[in-house]
Amino acid sequence: MQSISASAEANSAKGIPIVRCEGISKFFGGVKALDSVSVSFKAGEITALVGDNGAGKSTLVKIISGLHKHDEGKLWLGDTLVDHLTPRKARVAGIETVHQNLLLCDNLDIAANVVLGEEPTRFRFGPLKIIDHHASREKARAQLDRLGTSLPDLSRPVERLSGGQRQAIAIARAIMKAHRLVILDEPTAALGLRQTEATLEVIRRVAQTGVGVILISHNLDNVFAVADRIVALRQGRIAWDVTAAETKRETLVAAMTGLLAAPAL
Amino acid sequence: MERKESGFLREHGRNLGMLFTLSCALGALAIFSPKYVTFDNLVVVALQMAFIGIACLGATYLIISGNIDLSIGSIFALTAVVAAMLAKSMPPLVAMLLAVLLGGLLGLVNGWLVWRVKLSPIIITLGTMAVLRGIVLLLTGGYSIRSVPKEFSVFAQTRLVGIPMPVIVLILLALSLHFLFTRTTIGRHVFAIGGNREACHAVGIPVRRLVLGAFLSNGLIVGLAGVLTAGRFGSASPAFGVSLELDVITAVILGGVAFNGGRGNILGVLLAVTLLGVISSGIVSLGINPHCADIIKGVALIIAVVLDQLSQEARERFQKNLAKSDR
Secondary structure (H helix, E strand, O other): OHHHHHHHHHHHHOOOOOEEEEEEEEEEOOEEEEEEEEEEEOOOOEEEEEEOOOOOHHHHHHHHOOOOOOOEEEEEEOOEEEOOOOHHHHHHOOEEEEOOOOOOOOOOEHHHHHOOOOOOEEEEEOOEEEEOHHHHHHHHHHHHHHOOOOOOOOOOEHHHOOHHHHHHHHHHHHHHHOOOEEEEEOOOOOOOHHHHHHHHHHHHHHHHOOOEEEEEOOOHHHHHHHOOEEEEEEOOEEEEEEEHHHOOHHHHHHHHHOOOOOOOO | OOOOOOOHHHHHHHHHHHHHHHHHHHHHHHHHOHHHHOHHHHHHHHHHHHHHHHHHHHHHHHHHOOOOOOOHHHHHHHHHHHHHHHOOOOOHHHHHHHHHHHHHHHHHHHHHHHHHHOOOHHHHHHHHHHHHHHHHHHHHOOOOEOOOOHHHHHHHHOEEOOEEHHHHHHHHHHHHHHHHHHHEHHHHHHHHHHHOHHHHHHOOOOHHHHHHHHHHHHHHHHHHHHHHHHHHHOOEOOOOOOOHHHHHHHHHHHOOOOOOOOOOOHHHHHHHHHHHHHHHHHHHHOOOOOHHHHHHHHHHHHHHHHHHHHHHHHHHHHHHHHHHHHO
């Protein structure tokens, strides 16, 4: 897997997508959750993944993050064909997911949450590793700055923060490790207007740093506000895959609801 | 470096409150029972508290990780009894070491059961509590283990500059755990697991190993407390540690450790142990019926849980208001 991250820089320069699905299908019992889906995700691009409940969005994302194994088709990470992707392999390859419930530790402070599991350490006595608190804060600060998030006091417990700030912390943690692709599952679903705006700005910043973004959202306003490309799934198939600029809202809705046949892809 | 916005009072309010109560209790004792507040008597009080205090440290570790072990009273008794029995046929130090390791093993078994069965640790360790107590009674036939060689008691009865060894063990252990909690990745991750176990899984923290480690440490620490107690008395009774879990959980929760895990500090637990120890021995010294101590302990536990719940509700209200102000 080392080769994937090592050659990834070169790949994105050559325009090779970070993740490429080719005719991927997935069955759950007799149900076909994904039906020969072909789609790719590129560095620095925000791809909105839309579709009704049960359209196959989360199945697709779970295959990309290694949680499910596809039954048919080919999955490429960069120029490497991956036979069996595990969550660990996906993580090593620089793919991280920010779940809808954020998975933050409310009892820990901001810095601790950002660096959770990747704490900078100073010494080591056997299994005892001494945390470098100063470096932790610096590391967290650097990640949050990258997102343009201003949180003055990193020693505040996360529970005392607003939804948008919590979202930013979850994204900051994800992109610390996700040097290739970050998957955001409904990042604005629980947020108010102002916080949503701030989160969308964070998402733009992530893409500007060269990381690919998959944005799962039901909110088409948000989708049109940030996405470079819109992919719609319907009944396990790709119903739409066009740049956002060329997409009209009505046609997208029609594609999502099946009133419109998929454009020739 | 960022300034700490959270006030000193909010962070240490509870500990200051306990310190204040403790001073009041000692002040009252100094007036009404002057013989209580002498060095010699305070050393005895400290010695009595030391064993519960040591057991509290293990429980603190475990409860912060979001788990609990109700069988500590039975582990305490079993390790004490086994150490005393073994000491009759082998060097006492080896016997003590083996008994402590047995405590660790029993803790690990509890941890494994809790992990594997994924059921409330309260129910599972309630079961092991009964099983282990039964084993203690079978081993001893209900009688104390006596006529243990004198060397068995040397360690627990030694004093360094007037301070009994169990008190020194308590202090050293408390310092080590404080260091573990505040400085190391293991401590950070134990708090994180108590805060949000799923999040720890997601970022690749070895949750299983850490939770089993917490149960193991708890078993070792309780085993140490049991062995030291047997050493102190030079004998081991099958009634050792009955309702120890109640005393320990009372002190730990009163000391500010959240019952759901993720919050707590060693200093708070030590203060709570001291406070409860002074109250129960002070009552005797004042000539009040000692059964009142049980009532006070029970009330203290309820107050602690109420405080815990109220601060939890305050946190939730705060978050709700935050969410509202955003919309």
